[in-house]
Amino acid sequence: SQKIEQNSEALNIQEGKTATLTCNYTNYSPAYLQWYRQDPGRGPVFLLLIRENEKEKRKERLKVTFDTTLKQSLFHITASQPADSATYLCALESSGGSYIPTFGRGTSLIVHP
Amino acid sequence: DGGITQSPKYLFRKEGQNVTLSCEQNLNHDAMYWYRQDPGQGLRLIYYSQIVNDFQKGDIAEGYSVSREKKESFPLTVTSAQKNPTAFYLCASSPSLGPGGYEQYFGPGTRLTVT
Numbered sequence: 107s108q109k110i111e112q113n114s115e116a117l118n119i120q121e122g123k124t125a126t127l128t129c130n131y132t133n134y135s136p137a138y139l140q141w142y143r144q145d146p147g148r149g150p151v152f153l154l155l156i157r158e159n160e161k162e163k164r165k166e167r168l169k170v171t172f173d174t175t176l177k178q179s180l181f182h183i184t185a186s187q188p189a190d191s192a193t194y195l196c197a198l199e200s201s202g203g204s205y206i207p208t209f210g211r212g213t214s215l216i217v218h219p
Numbered sequence: 220d221g222g223i224t225q226s227p228k229y230l231f232r233k234e235g236q237n238v239t240l241s242c243e244q245n246l247n248h249d250a251m252y253w254y255r256q257d258p259g260q261g262l263r264l265i266y267y268s269q270i271v272n273d274f275q276k277g278d279i280a281e282g283y284s285v286s287r288e289k290k291e292s293f294p295l296t297v298t299s300a301q302k303n304p305t306a307f308y309l310c311a312s313s314p315s316l317g318p319g320g321y322e323q324y325f326g327p328g329t330r331l332t333v334t
Contacts, residue, residue, distance in 0.1 A: 110261070138320035149309050149325030150262075157320070195261070205316050206252070206277075207323065209262040 108133040110198060110210035118216045119186055127181040127213050129196035136198040139172055139179050140207055144193045153194075154181075186217045222246065225310050225326035232304075232333050240295045240329045242310030250316040251293040252323065254309040255279065262309065268293055269316045297331065304333045 111130040119125050129139070138157045142150035156163045156172045156179070163170045169182040183190050193214045197207035223244040232238045244251065250269050254262040264277030268287040282301025287293050293312075297304045308329045313321040 114259070137318060140320065140322065142323075147307075147328070147330075149311070149328050150323075151325070152322040155320050155322060199320060204267075204275075205318055205320075206264060206267060207320070208264075209254075211259065211261040 108208075110134070110196065110208060112194075112196060112210040112213045114211065114213070116214040116216055118218065121187060121217055121219050123186055125183040125186045125190065125215055125217070127194050127215065129179040129181070129210055131177050131198055134177070134198050134200075134208075135174075138199050139170075140197040141168075141170055141179075141181050142195045142197065142209075144195055144212065146193075150195055183215075186215075188217045188219050191215055191217050223310060223312055223324050223326040225308075225329050227329060228327065230329055230331045232331070234333055235299045236333075237296055237298050238304075238331065238333075240297065240308055240310075240331070242293045242295065242326060244291050244293075244312045244324070244326075246312055246314075246324060247290070248312035248314050248324070249290070250313045250321070251287065252311045252313075253277075253283070253285065253293070253295045254311065256307045256309060256328075265295065267316070297333075304331060306331060 109132045140155045141153045144150040171180045193212040195212040197209045200208045226241045252267045253265040266285040268274040284296045310326040311323040
């Protein structure tokens with residue numbers, strides 16, 4: 107069966123460190139992968155999209171990698187700040203041709219001052 | 220300000236009543252979506268619409284209905300047939316729906332509680 111796995115345990119890090127979040131998937135062949143940020147009680151906000159032919163993408167302090175052989179994406183936030191504390195969701199293109207992303211459950215990031 | 224709005228933010232209903240959640244966008248997007256989010260769960264797709272007057276069932280459409288009479292509006296009705304309607308409902312839109320991926324713009328959500 108198809109699965110998108112994100113660590114259900116919260117990631118706790120100290121301010122200034124690099125946070126690394128993982129998204130693993132099975133039985134998908136996504137043409138793209140997206141990352142979103144969600145704050146409590148609010149809708150997700152799009153951060154980055156990476157396509158299958160791209161290994162890495164950067165935006166300011168954010169970096170995403172996409173390894174289609176390992177079936178894994180890593181999401182990095184460098185020089186993390188308490189304001190980065192949120193839940194981060196990965197989303198993959200669904201199989202079956204609908205082109206709609208399927209979302210993982212998300213990983214909570216807590217950055218301590 | 221361009222964006223996507225949902226109302227109300229909180230909604231309380233008695234069991235057995237139908238309830239309609241509003242979603243409006245002024246982004247001129249063709250595609251719109253409804254998701255449901257339960258605590259500790261990912262977003263689950265209820266319905267989506269690629270274009271006006273057309274919509275498709277998502278993964279958990281049972282007990283829900285939608286309409287798309289205008290490009291900017293995509294209301295969701297939670298019917299009494301939905302067994303566990305209490306949840307956080309999110310509406311989203313994207314410029315289009317097709318290969319290559321489009322970012323989704325989400326509304327602020329409606330938290331529905333049915334007792």
